[in-house]
Amino acid sequence: MTATQLTLIQIDNYGPWTVTPEPRREMDLQTLQSRLFADLAQFVGSRDGYVFFTRFDNMVAATNGLDRTDHALLQESIGNRYPVTISLGVGVDEVPIEALETATERVQDAGSAQSADRAEVLGGEFHEDSGDGDLRIAHFDVNDATGKYTDRLNEFDTFIEIEQGYASLMRYMREAHGALSFFVGGDNIIAICPDLSVEEYHDAIDHVAEEAGVQLKVGVGRGATAHEAGIGAKHALEDCRYEGTLVEFA
Amino acid sequence: MTATQLTLIQIDNYGPWTVTPEPRREMDLQTLQSRLFADLAQFVGSRDGYVFFTRFDNMVAATNGLDRTDHALLQESIGNRYPVTISLGVGVDEVPIEALETATERVQDAGSAQSADRAEVLGGEFHEDSGDGDLRIAHFDVNDATGKYTDRLNEFDTFIEIEQGYASLMRYMREAHGALSFFVGGDNIIAICPDLSVEEYHDAIDHVAEEAGVQLKVGVGRGATAHEAGIGAKHALEDCRYEGTLVEFA
Amino acid sequence: MTATQLTLIQIDNYGPWTVTPEPRREMDLQTLQSRLFADLAQFVGSRDGYVFFTRFDNMVAATNGLDRTDHALLQESIGNRYPVTISLGVGVDEVPIEALETATERVQDAGSAQSADRAEVLGGEFHEDSGDGDLRIAHFDVNDATGKYTDRLNEFDTFIEIEQGYASLMRYMREAHGALSFFVGGDNIIAICPDLSVEEYHDAIDHVAEEAGVQLKVGVGRGATAHEAGIGAKHALEDCRYEGTLVEFA
Amino acid sequence: MTATQLTLIQIDNYGPWTVTPEPRREMDLQTLQSRLFADLAQFVGSRDGYVFFTRFDNMVAATNGLDRTDHALLQESIGNRYPVTISLGVGVDEVPIEALETATERVQDAGSAQSADRAEVLGGEFHEDSGDGDLRIAHFDVNDATGKYTDRLNEFDTFIEIEQGYASLMRYMREAHGALSFFVGGDNIIAICPDLSVEEYHDAIDHVAEEAGVQLKVGVGRGATAHEAGIGAKHALEDCRYEGTLVEFA
């Protein structure tokens, strides 16, 4: 049984800041957002968590193994180095979407995302005793994306195809299983999942093939942390490549 | 009449690199990708262009005002500081998708995205005489995203809504007008467009409201560069906010 | 009694790389070096260590609290994201210079800094049981640098003054006590020290005043980690400011 | 005859900020400082200027080729992405130290480095008509630093040697020629110089050998920009290596 600890990272009062006193240069905002994400990826990632850029002003992280002290330090360090601050909400549950529901509420309960009074919220519960099988990570990838799309279509039309596949998978996994799927670049999608069977992964792949016409394969891993589960998933995906299969478990 | 210069930025042979000799830590890949994007955003952005992260291994930039020398310098500088190199293809056209078609072909013609032999391609044509009205940028934004989604739903369900709005808009704008729409974080979408009328923007907004149930507004700007057009679009979007309108031109 | 764990971080075969195939753009090298240092500062710093830029191709870190696994992860992560790799040597001793001697030897024994065959060395011993008083950090600072130099002289002449003060202190502390003093920007010098008395700090300050004509003050802290000792030192330095004294212990 | 344009970059009111409300984590300050420098190195460097970290809170740049608009954009972009702002002063002169004198005064005249009221000063004069020989860059380097120091001594004792060589050179070049010498990492020193003869460079090298016991060699280049002059200097330094000489002009 999984026990996923998820953290919502929300930039405080970011919307108003982007247009005060005048709308800021878009490329500076893009730089700020992507570097903030990179810093989170290093902090969380070097502690074996995963963080996803999601909407950039709101990011989601799988943080099993990071406790309250780690979260407080992250918050302090970002506050020391950026012109904006972040709020953090944390939740734990067997079903990922439920963990995120809790995490989000902890931040929402302290005030609006666009409240000038609310800053650096740190709320929620942490998963104390970690277990080997707490996390399931599924790493999905498009079959032969290079040959079918990248080398053949213009980049925007390739992007539309990949994006449709992603949109289809994200909705399906969320509705069917309460799983959270994130696009991570290229043709890759990483999903934080509860326990699912081989058949359930085949169904997801079939669904995307039918709805969006995109052929996925998937490697699935488990571990005490996102990195452990995720690196297992990557190796399983390599197995798919060598075996020519669509679903492999680590 | 617009004359959009677009650059395709493609990381050379990136797929194989990510799994050689073993699959690399995902958070290191995420850090690499987002910092590479941030560096491009600073280089291109400080020359008044716009760059979009798209799939991160393939990025699209509006580069009016940047010539071949600028592109060569960017390529050299990335090669000096990253463990990967980039290829660049450039195209110019009245219709954005046509410019990108050309840009992509320049890179594709030199070899596959996953060819070990192909590196640091720099091909294409540049827009020589820039004119005031060469670029049209439309900055779309969701109405009251904070009140309707961010402060109310869990972050993943918010993300699904925003993402559906984006998927709907990106397809519509591409098919109806050959325009390229990019999600830039939060609830914001920036589109590189040809000349379009107020009605055509209203139609796009209506389409997204019907198909995805997401209410957009849009500010539209024009200029010799993406920044000029884009900052105009941002000011026009502020006009929408103050006037309570859905479409404003700078 | 102190037990300082020091790590030498050396970029592998960096000299040849900077001129292959042609001398690389200096500002790209500067960017690479300072970002590598920033990444080390975040990795080590968020685990309560301190790292100093020293010569940038060779950096020194106080790493009490970081074990072999942490060092291996740091090395892997840098290797994933930079065009260069790093070797790490670690030593522990009561006297800082002795710890560094050991740390350096571990790297030197594996081959030359400019050997194409030597890469990603990870050698040395780690301090297993950490104690409250393992580290002593002294934070030195110039009295009224703003009024005496920054606001009055041209920046280079200010720099010469500060730099002379630093050169004087670094030699004195190394020779008299085996302590390692690092310039950290502005008018600040941070020294990793063995146990020293108030008088010994006064002597150091007197020496610099006489030799270089620069008036320093110093706050001294102790702790199980560099951050703990260092933040104590910073508070002690604030005490100097409020009390008008030259040496304060946390 | 040279015409060097120098820019002083000063972080506004930085001292007080580092201790408000409490002393900030040193490694966050180090990260902030080195990333700010890296961003300046990219902005200035990609426009063929050079920037030196100096004291990090005050940096010096050779900015021939960058006009007032470039400086204003740099200032705006840093303000958009950092929790601190920067002031810029610019001066032009045949003698580098005179140019910096002017540049510094422009900032000093607007208020103290530690005044809460003074922010984002942008003052000074710009070199309008650039000429081929406006800049002289001398790239000094220690002979066989690897064999004599890095591979043999502990890193701190190596550092002391290099640092003594630097201290000696910086004072000599400033006093004898009004030239500004900056340590750039490893065993490298880059100097912004007026027109000097081969003999004058030999004298400088002799001085350092006698005073500090460090054997330097130097390549000298000229150009309309720092990069042009600097890349010439690097090639000339390679000539020293191949010819076994101590001074080479590009």
Ligand SMILES: Nc1nc2c(ncn2[C@@H]2O[C@H](COP(=O)(O)OP(=O)(O)OP(=O)(O)O)[C@@H](O)[C@H]2O)c(=O)[nH]1
């Ligand atoms: N984030 C992330 N992206 C990856 C990873 N591996 C590959 N990619 C991306 O996926 C793109 C396509 O690479 P591949 O999936 O290897 O190529 P493909 O043509 O689809 O080939 P097959 O998947 O083997 O059928 C690359 O350019 C990367 O952007 C990974 O581990 N993480």
Ligand SMILES: Nc1nc2c(ncn2[C@@H]2O[C@H](COP(=O)(O)OP(=O)(O)OP(=O)(O)O)[C@@H](O)[C@H]2O)c(=O)[nH]1
């Ligand atoms: N990239 C980018 N994102 C922005 C910009 N302005 C706002 N955002 C993002 O949009 C999010 C929502 O902000 P707003 O659009 O101001 O808020 P809202 O609740 O939708 O309110 P209205 O749009 O005024 O109805 C912010 O958190 C940012 O992520 C911008 O100029 N550029």
Ligand SMILES: Nc1nc2c(ncn2[C@@H]2O[C@H](COP(=O)(O)OP(=O)(O)OP(=O)(O)O)[C@@H](O)[C@H]2O)c(=O)[nH]1
């Ligand atoms: N690295 C680092 N630098 C600091 C710190 N505090 C101040 N500085 C630097 O020191 C410079 C001078 O600041 P202060 O020391 O506060 O100013 P001062 O004029 O010398 O005044 P007093 O020290 O109070 O006499 C600042 O610009 C910073 O660069 C710190 O905690 N760490």
Ligand SMILES: Nc1nc2c(ncn2[C@@H]2O[C@H](COP(=O)(O)OP(=O)(O)OP(=O)(O)O)[C@@H](O)[C@H]2O)c(=O)[nH]1
């Ligand atoms: N900033 C900078 N540093 C460099 C450059 N070239 C070399 N270095 C540094 O200098 C160090 C020593 O390299 P070298 O000077 O090639 O080595 P050496 O042993 O002194 O050999 P010789 O100079 O050839 O006698 C390297 O580790 C780098 O840190 C350069 O172009 N710029």
Ligand SMILES: [Ca+2]
């Ligand atoms: Ca694939």
Ligand SMILES: [Ca+2]
């Ligand atoms: Ca909005």
Ligand SMILES: [Ca+2]
């Ligand atoms: Ca001071």
Ligand SMILES: [Ca+2]
């Ligand atoms: Ca050398």
